[in-house]
Amino acid sequence: xxxxxxxxxxxxxLLERAAASVGETWARGWLAELVSEGRSAAGGWPGTISQxxxxxxxxxxxELARARFEPAGPAELDQTARVDSARAxxxxxxxxxxxxxDEPLESGPSVxxxxxxxxxxxx
Numbered sequence: 001x002x003x004x005x006x007x008x009x010x011x012x013x014l015l016e017r018a019a020a021s022v023g024e025t026w027a028r029g030w031l032a033e034l035v036s037e038g039r040s041a042a043g044g045w046p047g048t049i050s051q052x053x054x055x056x057x058x059x060x061x062x063e064l065a066r067a068r069f070e071p072a073g074p075a076e077l078d079q080t081a082r083v084d085s086a087r088a089x090x091x092x093x094x095x096x097x098x099x100x101x102d103e104p105l106e107s108g109p110s111v112x113x114x115x116x117x118x119x120x121x122x123x
Contacts, residue, residue: 011069018063019080022056023087031095041096045089052088053081 001009031041060072060080072080 007069010067011064014063014067014069015060015072015076015080016083018059019056019083020087022059023052023084023089024091026052026055026084027088027091027095030092041092043096045085045092047085047088049078049081049085052085053077056080056084 026047027045030046034041057077060077064070064072
């Protein structure tokens, strides 16, 4: 691997780690706020790419400067925001699924989802 390829790989890794860290912090902040209100996560991740972009911008600028890299361009900021939002979504959904697992199942007849396979491999 050449010097420029190593530099590029280090830069990419730095951006991915920063984005994942910001995304996790973002989701955990939302989750903590919900818990403080006596609520739990439900449904899909409520954050937007626009919010992610503004959250990662300051972190990316600082991390790249600290590593003495050139500033991020628009495409890098966009990609970093997408990684940020994806990580936040994973944390959010993990919490929502854990909350669902803690709740007892409702009694009563099971209603299949429209279009869902009914047999699921059982005979």
